[in-house]
Amino acid sequence: MERMDASHRFEAHTGEVRLVLSAPDLPALFAQAAQGLAELMAEDAMAIPFEDRLDLEVEGRDVEALLVGWLDELIFQTEIRGKVYPRVEQIEVGEGRLRARVAGGSPKAFKTSVKAATFHDLRVRSEGGRLHAAVVLDV
């Protein structure tokens, strides 16, 4: 699911961290969100051996709720398993539901503890044929 035409970056926020996403479609946007989150939480997240796989399912009443639910699911899995899941191997994003297979493993070291994703200022918008979103993460 790694797409060269999708990207993420972190923007300044006084107290928290804003994850800014851009991708050509929803599956790529959600995959990029997983990668960004893992990079925030762990050192060298993309360099870890991807030896653990999880099948995840998330529901949400709209695309914004799905995105928050998706990030919250990954935060939950990281906290209970002590692993990060930066790689999305399969993903289907439908009306109000997302199914995905993610791959990850134990990082060398954790960096930032992320408590949750928020709805604050969140809107997935389409512009110039691409999707854009910015999610504030409570750290």
Place this chain on the structure above:
Amino acid sequence: MHPETRLPEPRPVGPRIWEIPKSFRPDMRVPARVFASEELLQQIRRDRSLEQLINVATLPGLAAPVMGMPDMHEGYGFPVGGVAATRYPDGVISPGGIGFDINCGVRLLASSLRREEVEPYVHPLLHELSRSVPTGYGRSSRDLAFSGKKLDRLLEEGVALLVRQHGIGWEADLPYIESRGTIPGARAAEVSDRAKQRGGDQLGTLGGGNHFLEIQYVETIYDRRLANAFGITEEGQITVLIHTGSRGLGHQVCTDYVRRMDSAMHQYGIRVPDRQLACAPLDSREGRAYFAAMCAAANFAFCNRLVIAHRVRLAFEHILGKQFGDRAGDLRTVYDVAHNIAKLERYGDEVLCVHRKGATRAFGPSAEELPDRYRGFGQPVFIPGSMGTRSYVLAGRDESRELSLSSTCHGAGRAMSRAAAKKQVHGGELRRELAERGIVVQGASNQELAEEAPQAYKDVDRVVDVVHEAGIATKVARLRPIAVMKG
């Protein structure tokens, strides 16, 4: 930004009190008040916290102006440093108005040891503390992992269970914890299995972010009468400040209920300008369930700080017991107080649900809830400064009921993003500077140190001066760290 939000110009309405009138935006139901000096107000205006406070002023059932404390900064939904009181039972409760770290708070322990007695042992003491109090994603030891009915009892019975059945903490600690460490109305059944799974083995852990454990000494006493009442007897006395909350359990409770209220709000005809302000009436099914789950998470946080205090006492005994005997582990709880919580409190004929997010309850001397020893003096309030600077002990005043719904600030308040702080501050140099000032820091990389640098925060002296001058709380003492364990 809300389409109708211009940059507000708060007008002065009292000493250190500024107001944005209800007429500022058509959807505001009450005015928004800010406690600040002119200088702090300018700092507050640099981020979006005023806009966020105005958004809070649109919630249904507000009983009084919403308020921003002098350490207010931009959050998500509610600003950090925000206070909002809704009428019980028809007003709303908003999980975002408490935040993800339910009952994040601080506990101060006071020792009879003096700075010069402890300083030679700071390194082994910090080492012992870092072995016994996990940080970051660290988990507790197996003997403290709670699950099933055992965890449910802990969530409902709070610290009393730990003291009486597990021998953790002292019976004498109980009166000196807000609500005696057991908030009535907690129901474990309203806490999801996921929340229990996430936090059940995190008791006694510090977590990450700005959480910390500090060994300090009393640098200055401003009010000896109040200080003596709190057991702070002389300059040079050693204290320990613990700052943490309900860990993953509380985070998941907030996550679960923001989501649930986001879906349920429309049933109650509620619209909010920011979805993170999702809320439901206090007497609705969702409102009652959240309140019961939040109280359970708050009890978990009181337990978390109790376990950490217990381990601090053991660490002091272990490292200092030979030299100082019983004095080593004799660390008395001055008080344990929440700064992310909603409480039902009576104001005149009304019961209000006071949301405090990054704000501390500051009951005055006549408050009935105070332990006997503090009656006539006021509730102790602790205001940590930025890492390695100084913290304050204050005492709540009766005037705070009218002025600020018995609420005060909770810290210095961030003034700069973490990214900006890392650009401006060199973590290695900061570590050297702290060491030169006799402050040892454990558990933080140079980058993490830079994120929490003093420059990234407002000046805690000025924040505290505002609440002192506004008549909300009285300055009692100032504490300086000698060792910091960062979460």
